[in-house]
Amino acid sequence: MSERKVLERTIEHPFLVGLQCAFQTKEKLFFCLDYVNGGELFFHLQRERRFGENRARFYAAEITSALAYLHGMDVVYRDLKPENCLLDAHGHVRIVDFGLAKEVGPVVWRTEGSALYSVEEGGKTGTFCGTPEYLAPEVLLRQRYGKDVDWYCLGAVLYEMLTGLPPFYDQDNNTMYRRILHEQLRFPATLPPPLKGNGSYNDSCGSVPGASIGKLAQDFIVRILERDPQKRLGHGVFGTENVKRHVFFHGIDWDKIYRQEYAPPFVPKVSSIFDLSNIDPEFRNEPIPQSILMEGQVDIIAEAAEAERQAELALQARLMAFPSPITSPTANGMFGDRSVGKTQATTLINEGVVGKRSNDVDSTIDAFRGFSFVSPWVDAPEND
Structure with a gap:
């Protein structure tokens, strides 16, 4: 249920996919999310090999805005990767899939002289999870970790946008x-x-080819991929501001980023809301599992039919007690009061009687392409 809680809290942010509603069957919980059909960054990277530096900086800035928002709510995202960064029809980033997101306690800070130190118990978690290519060193070392892992992932994603492959791949x-x-x-x-x-390109923001990665981008990536989380760009009480103030983002107005006032460097070709050409065929052509098609539907139909049967029995009892013209069949051969059964069944559904389920949700983690995982054997003191 932590994914649902996070989604409910983040629905208003422009760079996060929001939750519209949720429902469940006996065994599964379903989320109805914002519809985004501009395609994954991963999909566009596959097509274009890599992105120009200005374009990569634009996406990195929007991702930074989203991570800053999550971290401000004491949420560690833990699975940032190109597959989880979608583009909307206008070319802006929308982060999706909060299956590994974790609400952590606020970080408690103490001072020693002019230095600030975090108290170890604050804002930490311990589950070994994520996607192999983007795992931070502290996760691999089975150390307790905090929001710093998301900044590491941002560095890995930026490196991949600029070169076409994750670092250390x-x-x-x-x-x-x-x-x-x-x-x-x-x-x-x-x-x-x-x-x-x-799609179409905005040359002022640029997907201008470059022969190598610029020095400012290299410095940003080196600092944010620092192995020691306490020395990593993004660490500390002013960590988010330090990321935003790095010279790689020089000239960016972060309020304009949030308000989506910068023209995206690339706008996917989307002819209508039904256009799925930017969705990877691997998913576009994937059949819907029969269990999903039938699971909730069968139960609701069965229970509605039972309600209708009970209403029919009640109607027959009424007819036996009060013989009257109400027994006259209609043109289709059905009793005129047949709607009683339908009304009762509809009421049951609307009031939530039909299809009520246990709040238990299985612990299966979404194994979306990119192979996110949660280790079944790591010692973790809390329920992650």
Whole structure:
């Protein structure tokens, strides 16, 4: 239920996908979320190979605004990756999938001289979870961690937007984990130009090809991918402001970012709300599991039918007690009072009698592409 709580709290933020309603069947909880059909950043990265620096900076700024909002509510997102960053029809970022989001306690700070230190018990969690390519070192080391992991993920996503691959990437997870923990971060000396995607470009914000990653972007990435979370850009009571004030974001008005007043550098080609051309065919063509199609529907139909049967029995009892013209069949051969059963069934559904379920929700974590996971064997003192 933590995902639902987070969604209910974040529904108003422009860069977070909001919850419109939720319902459940015997075994599953369903969320009805904002409709966003501009495609995942991952989808556009696959098409275009990589993004130009100005375009990547624009997305990083909108993601930073969203993370700052979550952190202000003491929520650690824990699964930032291109697959979870959607583009809306206008080209703005919308972060989705709060399955791993965690509400943590507020960080308690103490001072020693002119320095500020966080008290260890505040704002921390311990579950080993996330997506392998974007796991922060402290998560891999099974240490308790806080909001700093989200800033690490932002650095990894920015690196991927600029180069086409996450930092330290390897097809073998164990090798990749070793590289995350021990290898020096490297930047490609030269990069191929981005390819054209399915949409229009705003040259003033730019998807201008560059031969290499700029020095300011490199400095930002190095600082935010710092292995020691206490030294990482974004750590501390002023951490969010330090991220925003880094020279990589020089000239950005953060109020304008929030109000979506900057023209996006890329606008996906979306002809209508029914246009799914920016949705990866892997998901667009995926059949809906029969269990989802039938699970709630069968129960509701069965219970509504039972209510109608009971109403029919009551009607027959009335007819036996009070013989009258009410027994006259209508043109379709049904009794004129047949609507009693229908009305009763509808009332039961509207009042929530039909389909009431236990509040228990299974602990299965969404294994969306990108392979988010929660370790079943890590010691965690709280329920994450």
